[in-house]
Amino acid sequence: MPAHKRILLKLSGEALMGDDAYGINRATIVRMVREILEVTQLGVEVAVVIGGGNIFRGVAGGSVGMDRATADYMGMLATVMNSLALADTMRQEGMTARVMSAISIEQVVEPYVRPKALQYLEEGKVVIFAAGTGNPFFTTDTAAALRGAEIGAEIVLKATKVDGVYTADPKKDPNATRYTRISFDEAITKNLQVLDATAFALCRDQKLPIKVFSIFKPGALKRVVMGEDEGTLVHV
Numbered sequence: 001m002p003a004h005k006r007i008l009l010k011l012s013g014e015a016l017m018g019d020d021a022y023g024i025n026r027a028t029i030v031r032m033v034r035e036i037l038e039v040t041q042l043g044v045e046v047a048v049v050i051g052g053g054n055i056f057r058g059v060a061g062g063s064v065g066m067d068r069a070t071a072d073y074m075g076m077l078a079t080v081m082n083s084l085a086l087a088d089t090m091r092q093e094g095m096t097a098r099v100m101s102a103i104s105i106e107q108v109v110e111p112y113v114r115p116k117a118l119q120y121l122e123e124g125k126v127v128i129f130a131a132g133t134g135n136p137f138f139t140t141d142t143a144a145a146l147r148g149a150e151i152g153a154e155i156v157l158k159a160t161k162v163d164g165v166y167t168a169d170p171k172k173d174p175n176a177t178r179y180t181r182i183s184f185d186e187a188i189t190k191n192l193q194v195l196d197a198t199a200f201a202l203c204r205d206q207k208l209p210i211k212v213f214s215i216f217k218p219g220a221l222k223r224v225v226m227g228e229d230e231g232t233l234v235h236v
């Protein structure tokens, strides 16, 4: 029996590159979709937020002198591209997915309308929330927390490049150790950067737990959904 009936899965945009330098690696996106398919076959309702780091991040544009809000809108559009690619790969793998955008681009994808999203989930469709929160100066982690709370997800699953929350960034500090569990208060106080602080605070306020785990580890998503020991649980 799965441990959760409805989940909000945050997929790393950057991980979509696979071994490529940029963009969407075909084998990687297919692998991710097949892992999601396995979970839907367990009867779990799945909503997805995908990042845009494989294409564009606002902070990168800002660092070379772009107007930050403009750069952030470019980042949000990058997440729309990833969402479309994800939905199309799902279609090829026999799944039904709907992309809903937080910014209005109705010729491309339908707008985010909460009751409609809930209806799709109840119908067993995968809902992909594109364009983050629709606002600059935020990230897709915060979008995942926001949409997760809105749709009544039982947990936010952050599938990322590391296998959990560490005492420090494990990519920079080889002595960092992984937590099995950590409270929101401790994660925020210690300024652990695996998620942005806004996302941590929103989930804490909404009592919405987060599980951080590796997007690269085969079977990890299913293990998390089955409530097995995997990654790090961030709890109230």
Ligand SMILES: Nc1ncnc2c1ncn2[C@@H]1O[C@H](COP(=O)(O)OP(=O)(O)OP(=O)(O)O)[C@@H](O)[C@H]1O
Pocket: 011, 012, 013, 014, 015, 050, 051, 052, 053, 054, 140, 141, 159, 160, 161, 162, 164, 165, 166, 167, 168, 169, 170, 171, 192, 193, 194, 195
């Ligand atoms: N204390 C920490 N524990 C674990 N990871 C950390 C920590 N501090 C920083 N990180 C870094 O945070 C990164 C994950 O966050 P980030 O949101 O940047 O990536 P992402 O999931 O790939 O997102 P995106 O979808 O934006 O590409 C990890 O790759 C890791 O290097």
Ligand SMILES: O=c1ccn([C@@H]2O[C@H](COP(=O)(O)O)[C@@H](O)[C@H]2O)c(=O)[nH]1
Pocket: 013, 050, 051, 052, 053, 056, 057, 058, 059, 071, 072, 073, 074, 075, 076, 077, 078, 079, 131, 132, 133, 134, 135, 136, 137, 138, 139, 140, 141, 142, 143
């Ligand atoms: O609510 C949001 C979400 C995202 N952005 C911009 O998009 C990029 C890509 O998202 P990541 O979470 O970094 O993958 C982000 O860097 C922002 O520039 C946004 O403005 N608002």
